[in-house]
Structures are given as structure tokens and as C-alpha cells.
Amino acid sequence: MSTSYRISLGKGYIMAVEDSLVQAKKLQHFFDENEINSLFFTNAKDALAAAIDRHPVLIISDIVMPGMDGYEFCTKIKTDPLLKDIPVILLTSLRDPLDIIKGLQAGADNFITKPYEEEYLLSRIHYLLANSDIKRANNVPEIVIEIMFRGNKYTINSEKKQILDLLLSVYEAAIQRNDQLISTQAELQASNENLISANQELESFSYTVSHDLRSPLNVISGYTQILQSEYSNSLDEEAREFLDRILQATFSMAHLIDDLLQFSRSARSEIKTEHINLSALANKVIHDIKQREPDRKINLFIQEGLEIDADAALMHVVLDNLLGNAWKYTSKTASPEISFGQMETASKKFFYVRDNGAGFDMSKADKLFNPFQRFHSNQEFQGTGVGLATVRRIIERHGGRIWAESRPGNGAVFYFSI
Numbered sequence: 001m002s003t004s005y006r007i008s009l010g011k012g013y014i015m016a017v018e019d020s021l022v023q024a025k026k027l028q029h030f031f032d033e034n035e036i037n038s039l040f041f042t043n044a045k046d047a048l049a050a051a052i053d054r055h056p057v058l059i060i061s062d063i064v065m066p067g068m069d070g071y072e073f074c075t076k077i078k079t080d081p082l083l084k085d086i087p088v089i090l091l092t093s094l095r096d097p098l099d100i101i102k103g104l105q106a107g108a109d110n111f112i113t114k115p116y117e118e119e120y121l122l123s124r125i126h127y128l129l130a131n132s133d134i135k136r137a138n139n140v141p142e143i144v145i146e147i148m149f150r151g152n153k154y155t156i157n158s159e160k161k162q163i164l165d166l167l168l169s170v171y172e173a174a175i176q177r178n179d180q181l182i183s184t185q186a187e188l189q190a191s192n193e194n195l196i197s198a199n200q201e202l203e204s205f206s207y208t209v210s211h212d213l214r215s216p217l218n219v220i221s222g223y224t225q226i227l228q229s230e231y232s233n234s235l236d237e238e239a240r241e242f243l244d245r246i247l248q249a250t251f252s253m254a255h256l257i258d259d260l261l262q263f264s265r266s267a268r269s270e271i272k273t274e275h276i277n278l279s280a281l282a283n284k285v286i287h288d289i290k291q292r293e294p295d296r297k298i299n300l301f302i303q304e305g306l307e308i309d310a311d312a313a314l315m316h317v318v319l320d321n322l323l324g325n326a327w328k329y330t331s332k333t334a335s336p337e338i339s340f341g342q343m344e345t346a347s348k349k350f351f352y353v354r355d356n357g358a359g360f361d362m363s364k365a366d367k368l369f370n371p372f373q374r375f376h377s378n379q380e381f382q383g384t385g386v387g388l389a390t391v392r393r394i395i396e397r398h399g400g401r402i403w404a405e406s407r408p409g410n411g412a413v414f415y416f417s418i
Contacts, residue, residue: 007126013037014125015056017047017073018091019065027060030118044073051083058129060089060112063099071106078107087128091116213257221250256386271311271397278306278315278351282340285319289327298330303341306351310418314394321387322353322414329357329412348417356411368404391416
């Protein structure tokens with residue numbers, strides 16, 4: 001219970017008009033905690049009838065309500081000779097300056113912005129009740145003010161102190177929001193600094209793990225190859241098969257380490273935009289892929305003259321993954337075909353990599369670009385499931401998007417825009 005203000009209403013009560021059950025419960029708890037008599041209504045029509053029947057000492061009303069809104073309700077209170085001296089607090093989000101003018105026109109005594117601090121609400125109730133007695137005693141006359149706002153004229157009919165109180169409450173709310181914004185900015189700055197530090201530690205960790213994992217892998221791979229080359233005649237067929245499996249596992253592990261490092265770097269590396277000949281880059285990628293399987297025959301089409309403004313190193317990673325996947329998944333196709341080109345709609349240009357390989361089930365497409373998601377087993381096609389996740393991250397960092405179309409056994413098309 002708050003001890004800053006003690007409010008005694010005698011046999012009086014505060015009226016609250018709130019159609020939100022959650023907000024009403026919050027207000028009810030506030031009144032109970034501060035031992036304040038109150039009556040709650042879910043709509044302004046019933047509240048107005050109750051106020052006429054038994055006058056409250058103060059009214060707190062939401063603005064957005066079905067039927068009669070808070071402004072109309074406040075206006076009816078302030079234009080009733082028997083109710084006009086009852087202070088009215090409007091609960092609002094104050095998203096538009098016109099809210100203030102509507103509040104002044106309605107004759108509201110105070111704005112309380114949502115979400116509000118209970119201590120602040122208590123202070124406003126205490127202030128308005130104290131000044132309400134003074135106002136009635138002095139019988140302060142009302143004044144008429146005309147103002148222009150957004151090309152429209154508004155007439156405000158109220159007494160000076162009431163207008164001043166309302167404007168001061170708006171100013172106080174603005175100061176409170178500004179303080180909250182400053183506090184949030186400070187927290188965001190601290191979070192950014194922590195994130196930078198965490199990313200630096202992650203980068204250091206990635207390189208350390210890479211080195212620590214590669215060293216024992218290189219030892220395993222090296223000794224395995226020695227056994228294969230120098231002791232092959234001393235081993236039976238089963239032992240030689242075991243060595244092949246060990247060597248293949250080390251290669252797969254090394255590939256996974258490379259992919260994970262590439263995935264990590266794709267999020268942290270600085271983007272250096274330059275004008276790129278994407279056709280030339282695609283030809284270089286295909287040339288490098290062919291070096292690994294020089295005897296393989298495949299029909300290739302790379303559209304000439306494709307240009308883009310992007311990071312060359314990162315776009316090399318994109319094409320290496322997309323063209324590499326097309327190369328891999330057409331390995332069991334009788335007449336494999338891969339094409340890379342550009343398409344254009346009325347509003348957008350986008351690139352594509354098309355193949356006639358294994359394809360995949362589109363019902364699983366929502367998982368396609370997630371790390372470690374694979375639609376084919378390692379027995380069918382080797383892979384780590386990290387490449388497409390890296391591609392999506394790079395494309396999104398360039399402000400673009402990537403998507404795919406496919407059918408099992410009928411190839412796949414990957415589209416991306418920058």
C-alpha cells in the first residue's frame with residue numbers, strides 16, 4: 001500500500017469506466033490497495049446514469065469504448081450543471097496531438113497515459129480532489145478559446161486552471177515517456193556493447209575450435225592415409241574398408257567445420273558493396289567445381305551480362321552453395337542440366353539457379369533454409385545441411401530474399417533477389 005498520499009472519501013466514491021477486463025482488474029486492485037471506495041462500469045451510458053443518480057467525487061474513464069467514447073462521456077459530465085465540478089481523468093495512449101485538443105474540448109481535468117504508474121495516478125487523484133474543493137469555493141469563471149490546428153478551428157470552453165492542469169499533465173506524461181526512452185536507449189546501448197563483445201568472443205572461439213578440431217582430424221586423416229598406402233597389402237579387404245570409412249568420416253567432419261565457420265562469418269563479416277559481374281563469378285564457381293570432378297559431363301547454361309551491386313566474397317559463397325548443390329543433386333541424373341540466369345517481373349528482378357536433379361518435397365520447404373535440415377540421407381548425397389542457411393543469411397543481409405520451387409525427381413529452382 002502506498003504511503004505517499006492518504007485519500008479519505010468519507011461516504012463518497014470514485015467512478016471508473018473501463019471496458020477492458022484486464023485494465024478494470026488492475027484499477028480495482030489499485031483502489032483496494034489504497035482503501036479507496038469505487039464503482040466500476042463497462043460502458044459510459046450506464047456510468048452516466050449512475051453518476052446522475054449518485055454523484056461520484058471523481059471519474060476515471062477510458063477513451064476508446066463501444067458506444068459512447070470517453071470524450072463524449074466527459075462532455076456530458078461537464079455540461080451537466082449538477083456534475084460539471086466533478087474532476088474527470090481520461091486514460092489515453094496520447095498517440096495524436098488531436099487527443100489533447102479533444103480532451104480540452106471535452107473539459108477533461110487530467111490525462112493519464114497507459115501504461116501508468118500507480119503512484120503517479122494516486123498523486124493525480126489527490127491533487128484533483130484537493131483543487132476541486134478550491135475551485136467550487138472560488139467559483140472560477142470559464143473562458144472560451146479558439147485555436148487552429150491542421151487547418152481546422154477548435155473551440156475550447158473551460159476555466160484557466162483546468163486548461164493549465166490538463167496541459168501540465170500532458171507535459172508531465174511527455175517527460176515521463178522521454179525519461180523511459182532515455183533509459184531504454186541506455187539499456188540498448190549496453191546490450192549492443194555486450195553483443196559486440198559476445199560476437200568478438202564467438203569469433204575467437206570459432207577460430208580456436210576450428211584449429212583444435214582440425215589438428216586431431218589431420219592426425220587421424222594422415223595416419224589413415226599412411227596405413228592405406230604403406231600397409232594396404234598387409235590388410236584384408238574388411239580392414240581396408242574400415243580405413244576408407246575412417247578417412248571418409250574425417251573428410252565429412254572437416255567439411256562440417258568449414259561450413260559452420262562460413263555460417264558464423266556470414267553474419268559477422270562487414271558487407272563491402274561493389275559492382276559485380278555475376279555471370280563471370282558464376283563461371284569461376286563452376287570452373288572450380290569441375291576441377292573436383294573433371295570427367296563428369298553436364299549441360300551448363302550461364303546467362304551473360306548479369307550484374308549486381310553486392311559483396312563479392314559473400315556472393316561467391318551464395319553461388320558456390322547454390323551451384324554446388326545443383327551439381328551434387330544432378331549426379332544421379334541421366335542427362336544433368338544446370339542453368340543460372342535472371343528473370344524479371346513488373347516490379348522486381350531476381351536470379352535463379354535451376355537443375356533437373358533429385359528435387360525435394362515442397363511440403364517441407366519451410367525448413368529448407370534452417371541449419372542442419374536435410375531432405376536426403378548421406379547415403380544418397382553427402383552434405384552438412386548448413387549451406388542453404390548460410391545463403392539465406394547472406395541474401396537477407398543484402399536486403400533480399402530467397403525461395404525455392406521443386407518436385408521430387410523433377411529438379412529444383414532456387415530464386416533470390418538483392
